[in-house]
Amino acid sequence: MKVVFLAPHYPPEMQQFTRGLAEVGAEVYGVGDQPAAALPPALKPYLSDYLHVAHMMDEDHVIGRVTQWLRGREVDRVLANWEPLMVCAARLRERYGMPGMSVETTRGFRDKELMKERVRAAGLRVPHSQRVRTVAEVHEAAERIGYPLIIKPISGAGSADTYKVDERAELDRVLTAMRHVHEASVEEYIDGEEFTFDTVSIDGAPRFMNVAQYLPKPIIARSEEWVSPVIITVRDLRQEKLAAGIELGRGVLRALGMGDGFTHMEWFLKPNGEAVFGEIGCRAPGAKLVDQMNYSCDIDLFREWARVVCHRRFEATVDYKYNTAIIFKRAKGRGRITRVEGLDAFMRAHGRHVVEQKLLPVGTHRRDWKQTLISDGHIMLRHPDWATAYELAFEVAGKVHLYAQ
Numbered sequence: 372m373k374v375v376f377l378a379p380h381y382p383p384e385m386q387q388f389t390r391g392l393a394e395v396g397a398e399v400y401g402v403g404d405q406p407a408a409a410l411p412p413a414l415k416p417y418l419s420d421y422l423h424v425a426h427m428m429d430e431d432h433v434i435g436r437v438t439q440w441l442r443g444r445e446v447d448r449v450l451a452n453w454e455p456l457m458v459c460a461a462r463l464r465e466r467y468g469m470p471g472m473s474v475e476t477t478r479g480f481r482d483k484e485l486m487k488e489r490v491r492a493a494g495l496r497v498p499h500s501q502r503v504r505t506v507a508e509v510h511e512a513a514e515r516i517g518y519p520l521i522i523k524p525i526s527g528a529g530s531a532d533t534y535k536v537d538e539r540a541e542l543d544r545v546l547t548a549m550r551h552v553h554e555a556s557v558e559e560y561i562d563g564e565e566f567t568f569d570t571v572s573i574d575g576a577p578r579f580m581n582v583a584q585y586l587p588k589p590i591i592a593r594s595e596e597w598v599s600p601v602i603i604t605v606r607d608l609r610q611e612k613l614a615a616g617i618e619l620g621r622g623v624l625r626a627l628g629m630g631d632g633f634t635h636m637e638w639f640l641k642p643n644g645e646a647v648f649g650e651i652g653c654r655a656p657g658a659k660l661v662d663q664m665n666y667s668c669d670i671d672l673f674r675e676w677a678r679v680v681c682h683r684r685f686e687a688t689v690d691y692k693y694n695t696a697i698i699f700k701r702a703k704g705r706g707r708i709t710r711v712e713g714l715d716a717f718m719r720a721h722g723r724h725v726v727e728q729k730l731l732p733v734g735t736h737r738r739d740w741k742q743t744l745i746s747d748g749h750i751m752l753r754h755p756d757w758a759t760a761y762e763l764a765f766e767v768a769g770k771v772h773l774y775a776q
């Protein structure tokens with residue numbers, strides 16, 4: 372089987388998906404904006420060929436270059452697993468008459484208003500919302516929807532330009548900050564806890580399922596630098612608390628016509644028990660969540676995803692063994708990391724539960740916490756008992772500190 376895989380090197384977990392594809396027997400034809408010589412050496416053995424394109428985000432450019440490159444070669448799949456490239460992959464598939472999700476279906480996972488319209492039309496609970504392009508439209512939508520509200524770009528990611536607005540007086544300030552955004556959603560603000568619903572699906576039916584909790588909600592984690600964002604996968608998916616969200620998630624996959632592959636959905640659990648849709652992508656989650664799911668079940672979802680998209684089979688046995696927590700740290704101060712406090716004590720006491728310790732070493736430059744959830748590194752740990760995993764995660768959040776100068 373010959374597979375064109377867009378961006379096999381970036382984000383970094385795509386290298387693992389490339390490995391997975393090769394391991395299930397695919398010949399992988401990578402397309403990316405790095406020169407071949409600059410690709411990570413570990414990636415190269417998994418690539419049968421590679422096309423360097425100048426502008427990865429320019430779909431017409433990529434489609435033209437790939438088509439020229441493939442001339443005379445038969446390929447069986449065109450795949451991507453990164454949000455901004457999903458539609459481009461679908462356009463290539465349509466052009467070559469290949470199996471896989473269409474552009475129209477993929478758009479339902481990409482355009483936040485369209486996805487809500489489709490999910491709402493299936494009778495599922497979605498926040499009231501409206502697509503807006505002008506200041507007048509924002510005011511009109513705000514009147515209709517009421518406060519507090521959320522305003523966010525239609526095709527956003529990473530909570531960029533996403534604001535909670537509590538009252539009318541705040542709206543003008545937020546509108547000034549959002550002037551560069553051409554199209555946005557104004558949404559009813561949903562109070563409650565926030566979770567993911569992640570799947571590897573065949574024909575929209577989950578063969579693997581995961582729920583993780585965001586602690587705190589991304590909108591808070593992304594706006595307060597002092598927070599150490601924690602995400603924990605939930606081992607016990609049968610608990611009553613999650614039933615409505617899982618049912619919602621399955622319904623959303625049907626409503627949007629999901630095909631084969633990864634999905635990553637976000638949803639809210641209101642204090643009254645109601646589950647409300649947030650957003651969904653038809654690709655793998657980022658920020659190490661695939662690794663977390665792998666640690667939770669001692670499984671290799673990079674390879675199982677590949678098996679699903681190439682051969683439409685999921686073969687791994689799924690046994691939920693752990694709640695896996697990731698804790699992202701942000702150093703205090705700017706510049707380079709000068710010291711780490713509390714880590715040794717934590718590792719002495721609880722190191723046996725830690726599966727990854729990837730805090731930035733002393734001497735390295737801080738990352739931009741606004742640009743990347745990965746921040747200044749992470750610790751990942753797992754425990755069969757939810758309360759213990761939670762407690763350990765918040766011990767890292769509260770007692771391990773990085774300093775920079």
Ligand SMILES: Nc1ncnc2c1ncn2[C@@H]1O[C@H](COP(=O)(O)OP(=O)(O)OP(=O)(O)O)[C@@H](O)[C@H]1O
Nearest residue numbers: 498521527528529530531558559560561588589590
């Ligand atoms: N209607 C809403 N009610 C309450 N909170 C919301 C709502 N919409 C968005 N949020 C908050 O804002 C965050 C970012 O919104 P959303 O997930 O839609 O954007 P995003 O930029 O695609 O995020 P990411 O790429 O980080 O997943 C959500 O995770 C949630 O915390």
Ligand SMILES: [Mg+2]
Nearest residue numbers: 529530637650
């Ligand atoms: Mg989101």
